[in-house]
Every structure is written in C-alpha cells, then in structure tokens.
Amino acid sequence: MGEASPLLHFLFVSFPAQGHLNPLLRLAKRVASKGPLVTFCTTLDLGKRISAAAAAAVAESDSDLIPVGHGLLRFEFFDDGTDPTDPHRDDLDILLARLESNGPPALTNLINRQTEAGRPVSCLINNPFLPWALNVAENLGIPSAVLWVQSCAVFSTYYHFHHNLADFPTEEYPDRTVNLPGLPPMGPEDLPTFLLPSNPYKPLKNVILAQFKNISKARWIFANSFEELERDAFDAIAARLPIPVIPVGPLVEAGEPQEKIKADMWKPEDRCIEWLDKQEKRSVVYVSAGSIVMLTSSEMQELAFGLRNSGRPFLWVVRENLRELLPKGFEEEIEAEGKSLLVEWSPQEKVLAHKSLACFVTHCGWNSTLELIAAGVPAIAFPQWGDQVPDAKFLCDVHGIGVRLPTPAARAEIVRCLTAATDGPDAEAMLKRAKKWKEIARAAVTSGGSSDRNIERFVDDVRKWVA
Ligand code: UDX
Numbered sequence: 001m002g003e004a005s006p007l008l009h010f011l012f013v014s015f016p017a018q019g020h021l022n023p024l025l026r027l028a029k030r031v032a033s034k035g036p037l038v039t040f041c042t043t044l045d046l047g048k049r050i051s052a053a054a055a056a057a058v059a060e061s062d063s064d065l066i067p068v069g070h071g072l073l074r075f076e077f078f079d080d081g082t083d084p085t086d087p088h089r090d091d092l093d094i095l096l097a098r099l100e101s102n103g104p105p106a107l108t109n110l111i112n113r114q115t116e117a118g119r120p121v122s123c124l125i126n127n128p129f130l131p132w133a134l135n136v137a138e139n140l141g142i143p144s145a146v147l148w149v150q151s152c153a154v155f156s157t158y159y160h161f162h163h164n165l166a167d168f169p170t171e172e173y174p175d176r177t178v179n180l181p182g183l184p185p186m187g188p189e190d191l192p193t194f195l196l197p198s199n200p201y202k203p204l205k206n207v208i209l210a211q212f213k214n215i216s217k218a219r220w221i222f223a224n225s226f227e228e229l230e231r232d233a234f235d236a237i238a239a240r241l242p243i244p245v246i247p248v249g250p251l252v253e254a255g256e257p258q259e260k261i262k263a264d265m266w267k268p269e270d271r272c273i274e275w276l277d278k279q280e281k282r283s284v285v286y287v288s289a290g291s292i293v294m295l296t297s298s299e300m301q302e303l304a305f306g307l308r309n310s311g312r313p314f315l316w317v318v319r320e321n322l323r324e325l326l327p328k329g330f331e332e333e334i335e336a337e338g339k340s341l342l343v344e345w346s347p348q349e350k351v352l353a354h355k356s357l358a359c360f361v362t363h364c365g366w367n368s369t370l371e372l373i374a375a376g377v378p379a380i381a382f383p384q385w386g387d388q389v390p391d392a393k394f395l396c397d398v399h400g401i402g403v404r405l406p407t408p409a410a411r412a413e414i415v416r417c418l419t420a421a422t423d424g425p426d427a428e429a430m431l432k433r434a435k436k437w438k439e440i441a442r443a444a445v446t447s448g449g450s451s452d453r454n455i456e457r458f459v460d461d462v463r464k465w466v467a
Contacts, residue, residue, distance in 0.1 A: 007466055008459075009114065013107065013122045014263075015129040015299050016095070018291035021263040022281050023149045023224045024127045024152075025252035029258045030445075033069025034459040037119060040075050042263075045100075049076030050263040067448050068258050076113075080108040100132055105279040107136050115130035120204045121229040123462045125222075132447035134217040143465060145458070146211075152223045152233040152245055153183055153394060154192055159237065161195050162212040166443040167440070171197045181238025190393045193385045201385065212363035216242065218457060219444035224249040224370065225453050226444035229399075229437075246458070248451045250370035250441050251351060265291065266345035269384030272315060274343050277357035281312055285418060286351055286377075290365040293384045299408065303361075306339070308333075308415025312358070312422075314340045315351065322348055332429060352377050359421045361405075361414075364391040373401070379431045380405060380417045 012028040014021050025040055042050075065072040080103040082089050092311065095111040101322050106165055114121050116247045125145040126133035137144035145446055147154050159168040169176040174197055175189045188196055194205035215221065220243070227234060227247045231283060239243045253259040276284060285307065295303070304327050307314045318326065334340050348368070352360065352375035361380045369391045379402030381392035394404040403417045421427060444451040 005123070006084060008463055009034070009119045010038045010121050010137060010462070011111065011114070011124045012038065012040045013124060013126040013133050013188050014040070014042040015127055016043045016090075016100075016231055017129075018263075018265050019130070019363075019365055019367055020127045020149055021046075021050065021265075022340075023249070023251040024125070024147055025261070025263045026253055027125070027147055027222070027224075029068050029073060030248070030251070030452075030455050031125075031262060031459060032071035032073045033258070034456060035070040036122075036459060036462075037065075037071060038073045038181060039114065039121075040073065040078055041107075042451075043082060044077040044079040045082035046091065046265070047075065048084075049265050056292055066261060067415065068261070070401050073261065076110060078103070078110045078151050080106055088370045091245060092207075096129065096203070096207055099130065103130065103379060104132050107133060108140065110126050110144070111136070111140055111347070120467070123465045126341055127208060128211055131214050133215050138217050143219045143462065144217065145217060145222060146218045147248075149224045150224070151344070151369075151391060151394070152225050152230040152237060152247070152391055154366075155223060156180055156183060156233055156237045156240075157186070157192055157195065157390065158208060159212060159240065162209050165240070168195055174198070179433045180236070182232035184398065186393070190390055194388055197372075198229075200397075204386065219243070220461075221245045222248045222454075222458075224251045224366065228251055228440045228444060228450065229373070239290050248454050250374050250445065250451075251367075252371050252374040252441075252445075263387070264345070266319075268345050268347035269343040270343065270347070272343055272346045272351055273354065274353045276315065276351065276356045281355050282422075283313055284311050284358055285310070285314040285361060285422075286346075286359070287361040288316055289319075289322075289363040289382075289384070290350065290366065291319075291366055293363050293365075293388075295322060295325065295384075297325045301327050301407055302411045302415060304330050305363075305407070306411035306418075308419045309377060309411055310415045315346065316340070316342050317346050317348075318344065320344055336391060349375070361418075361419070364388040364395065366391055367390065369395060373399075373437050374433075374441040376435045378402060378421045380414075380421050380425070382407070382409060397438060399433065401447050403430075453460045 010031050014024045026037050028040045035300050064074050111121050121142050123143050124137040126146045127149050136146050177185045179185050223245050225247050359378045360372045364381050364383045381402045382405040383389045383392040396404045403421045406415050443449045
C-alpha cells in the first residue's frame with residue numbers, strides 16, 4: 001500500500017464550518033500524498049453530516065484507510081457533547097463555549113487512542129477558532145501547526161491590530177487609513193469589518209483575535225495562499241514574526257485525483273453540470289454567497305431582479321434559509337422560462353471549471369476567491385463582512401480580475417457590473433489577467449511548485465523530528 005510510514009502520523013483538527021473544513025481537508029490530502037498517514041477529525045456531530053462523502057471514498061477502499069498518492073487518509077471524530085436535537089447547537093457563541101470546555105479532553109482521548117492503536121500522532125495541525133488545540137498538543141509533547149484559512153494580507157491586518165502595531169480606525173477617528181508593511185493603504189472601506197468601531201459581530205472579532213494569544217506555540221504557521229499572489233505581504237509579516245507564515249495554497253482541488261474525498265455539509269446538486277453542459281460557451285453567470293452569509297430581503301430582491309434583467313442565463317445557489325427572501329413567484333418564473341437554474345448547493349469547483357461559465361458573482365469568502373483565481377474566472381464582488389471586504393479589494397483593485405458592486409447594490413448596478421465583467425471595454429483584458437493568474441495558481445501547487453515544495457519541506461521536518 002504505497003510508501004506510507006506507520007511512524008509518521010499527522011492529525012488534522014477542523015473547526016466545524018464549511019469555510020474551515022474545505023481548506024484543511026485539502027491540505028490533509030496534500031500532506032498524505034507525500035507518504036504519511038493522515039487522520040482528519042472534527043466534531044462527531046459534523047462528522048455525521050460530512051461522512052457521506054468520506055464514506056463514499058472509504059467504500060472504494062478495503063479498510064477505513066483511503067489511499068492518497070503515496071500515503072493514507074482516514075477520518076475519526078471527537079464527541080464535543082453536542083445535543084443533535086438542540087436547534088441552537090450551531091450558534092457561534094454556544095458552539096465556541098462548548099468546544100472550549102469539552103474539546104480539550106475529547107481531543108486528548110482521540111490522540112491517546114491513536115497511541116494505543118500503534119499509530120502515535122507525530123504532528124497536530126488545526127485551523128482557526130480552535131486555539132485550545134495547540135494547548136492539547138503542547139501538553140502531550142506533540143509539535144503543532146496552524147492553517148490560517150484566509151489571505152496573508154488579512155493575517156497581517158489582524159496581527160498588527162492584536163499587537164497594537166498600527167493605528168486603526170476608532171470611534172474618534174473612524175475614517176483613518178491604515179498603512180501596513182507589504183500592503184497597499186487600507187481605508188475603512190477596505191479593512192476586515194470586524195476591526196471597525198462599528199462592528200456588530202463582537203463574538204467573531206473576539207474568536208479571531210483570540211488565536212493570536214497562543215499562536216507562538218505552533219512550530220509552523222501555514223496560509224492558504226501562494227507566494228506569487230502575496231509576495232510583499234508574506235515578506236513583511238516574516239519580518240514581524242519569530243516564525244514565517246508559509247504559503248501552501250491555493251488549496252483547491254478541481255481536477256486533482258482525490259477530488260471526490262470531500263467534506264460537503266450539504267449535498268451538491270449534480271444537475272448543475274448537466275445544465276451547464278447545455279449552455280453556450282462563456283455565457284453563464286454563477287452566483288453564490290458561500291455557506292454562512294445571510295442577505296437581507298432587499299439584497300435578495302435586487303440580486304434577483306438584477307440577474308433577471310441582465311438577460312443572461314444564471315446558476316444561483318440559494319441556500320434553504322434564503323429561499324423565502326426571493327421575490328414572490330420568482331422561482332416559478334425562472335423554472336417556467338427554463339433559461340436559468342436555482343439550486344441549494346452546487347459542486348462549486350466543477351461549476352467554476354466549466355467552459356460555459358462567464359463570471360462569478362461572489363461574496364468573496366477566501367475559499368471562493370482562491371477557487372475562482374485557480375479557475376481563471378472573472379469576479380463580480382459583493383463582500384458582506386470580515387475578510388470578504390479586503391479580499392474584494394485585492395481581487396478588483398490589485399489583481400484586476402473583478403468588478404466591485406457598490407453596497408447596497410441596486411438592480412441596475414448589478415446589470416452594469418455584469419456587462420462590465422463580460423462585455424465591457426475592460427472585459428477581455430480582465431479575462432486575460434484571470435487566465436494568467438490561473439496558470440500561476442496551478443503552478444504553485446503542482447509538483448515542484450512554490451507551495452508544493454513548502455508542504456514537502458514540512459513533511460520532511462516532521463519526519464526528522466520523529467526519527
Ligand atoms: C467563511 C467566511 O464567510 C469567509 O469570509 C472566510 O474567508 C472563510 O470562512 P464561507 O462564507 O462559507 O466562509 O465562504 P468561502 O470561504 O467561499 O467557502 C465556501 C466553500 O463552500 C467553498 O469552498 C465553496 O467551493 C463551497 N461551496 C459553496 C460549494 O461547494 N457549493 C456551494 O454551492 C457554495
């Protein structure tokens with residue numbers, strides 16, 4: 001079974017949210033492909049929801065070990081005491097408090113089970129919102145790493161804020177522009193919204209900043225980004241931190257051999273691809289706001305009418321909890337017309353790679369941002385909060401592969417931006433830039449590319465530690 005070494009065992013620990021699971025699982029597969037055994041874990045409650053995909057992969061193998069490149073991957077979950085009948089079990093405050101109290105003993109047990117089974121953990125890697133996982137690793141004498149699931153620019157911004165290393169907007173000076181090394185000047189309209197005095201989401205701000213309290217316990221800090229995309233930001237933060245922030249992305253998987261091992265929290269609708277197959281080349285507008293963003297009723301109405309008035313075919317992901325905000329009769333109208341498609345969850349990377357796609361109307365979550373860069377698709381950016389705002393700025397103003405929708409976006413603006421991104425005077429140049437970035441992004445993660453070499457080096461470092 002390949003060159004898997006039972007002595008080298010990486011344990012990946014994920015916060016239970018789609019935007020965290022995807023990049024961590026993708027990194028887990030890349031590490032496994034280099035030879036080691038990898039265990040991927042998250043909460044039992046979430047494990048049950050994602051295990052359909054994991055189980056499908058397991059079913060094709062002869063044990064719970066899934067071959068990935070030269071190594072092996074397995075799933076195991078820890079019970080954080082979630083009551084599956086509690087309708088508030090996913091509320092962020094409640095989830096964070098439960099994980100903080102029940103997570104450490106449950107994770108410790110899981111790690112001890114690995115030792116008893118003859119596969120002691122060589123290294124633990126966790127993603128944001130689980131700072132306590134680093135303490136568990138430290139207590140058990142296991143080296144640890146963190147995967148930052150947003151851009152290096154955003155890491156740097158939070159880091160400078162947390163350590164009071166720059167002047168940010170305050171109640172007194174709300175219009176202040178922030179100057180950080182390696183980044184363009186950022187006004188309040190460009191900063192992660194959690195850092196503005198007007199931020200209404202205090203728990204999210206707190207949990208993001210809490211990570212910086214014990215991040216120095218990690219021996220490696222990885223970022224889901226690539227050197228070529230954010231070279232200045234990576235260089236500048238390296239000068240600030242005792243250990244570098246290492247690019248290992250873009251953690252995308254379209255076209256990768258292991259793309260069917262997934263952690264979708266909802267079932268992707270296969271009819272998306274069947275429908276895209278019937279559309280003309282470069283004609284379809286794909287629309288998605290990721291897994292957690294809630295739009296207001298008026299935002300949904302404007303988006304719906306803007307898309308319809310554009311006259312272009314569209315594929316729109318409308319999650320179940322947003323459906324009731326669609327204009328009355330809209331779904332029926334779309335269905336009767338047969339020109340566009342509404343779904344609850346799409347196989348997003350396959351959609352982005354499809355030849356009939358023209359552009360992506362996106363909320364600019366970092367995973368979606370990297371996925372569109374790696375697919376070479378121009379964006380129409382409608383960021384809502386947090387890191388989505390700087391992601392949109394970089395996509396549109398720095399890399400030149402997106403058009404920014406004003407907020408709030410009226411339907412006429414939506415039509416204008418769709419035209420600008422597909423038929424406008426800059427559309428062709430934008431597509432050319434998008435294709436250039438696609439090549440650079442792909443090269444970073446193929447064998448011998450900048451991020452691939454960093455992953456290889458990490459596995460070698462841990463191998464030396466174990467030996
Ligand atoms: C969250 C935050 O909102 C975001 O700001 C942060 O950068 C990451 O964590 P989310 O809003 O879910 O993420 O967006 P995003 O980062 O884009 O992640 C969504 C993931 O779900 C992507 O990997 C995307 O491919 C996937 N997806 C989305 C699907 O597979 N199908 C869909 O229909 C929609």
